[in-house]
Amino acid sequence: MTDDAYLFLADGAPGSGWQAMPVSLTGGLECLQTPAVRAWLDAHQTDAASPALHVVPPEETGMIPEGAERLPVPLTEEELERVRRAAATDQVAAVEKELLSYRDSEEGRDALLHKALAAGLPAHRIVELSGVDPAALPTAPRS
Numbered sequence: 001m002t003d004d005a006y007l008f009l010a011d012g013a014p015g016s017g018w019q020a021m022p023v024s025l026t027g028g029l030e031c032l033q034t035p036a037v038r039a040w041l042d043a044h045q046t047d048a049a050s051p052a053l054h055v056v057p058p059e060e061t062g063m064i065p066e067g068a069e070r071l072p073v074p075l076t077e078e079e080l081e082r083v084r085r086a087a088a089t090d091q092v093a094a095v096e097k098e099l100l101s102y103r104d105s106e107e108g109r110d111a112l113l114h115k116a117l118a119a120g121l122p123a124h125r126i127v128e129l130s131g132v133d134p135a136a137l138p139t140a141p142r143s
């Protein structure tokens with residue numbers, strides 16, 4: 001895993017790999033105004049509004065299609081959260097919201113942790129959102 005998020009250009013062909021969040025749907029990202037990113041976009045004859053320009057958080061960089069043009073970019077914590085939420089499925093986004101509100105309550109902890117695992121959230125993300133000790137996570141999701 002890397003500490004940088006990545007911008008990458010998707011060719012748009014069906015079956016070309018995982019579909020990340022188009023940058024145009026994430027709101028403004030500060031990195032888009034940097035000379036390095038502007039030069040990279042110019043070199044690829046595209047701009048930040050292009051539907052081919054995608055962004056992935058650090059934990060998802062392994063999902064960038066093979067051979068895609070890519071550029072590591074730093075994101076602020078707020079931008080990173082926006083990217084993660086924008087790319088999440090409705091089910092994952094709902095569970096993440098519950099995990100964030102869980103920080104203030106212990107009620108229903110085990111059920112919520114099982115729900116998060118069953119929704120496909122990675123353990124590190126559950127720990128980050130809920131604040132639970134990694135050792136407190138159940139070993140297998142319940143149906």
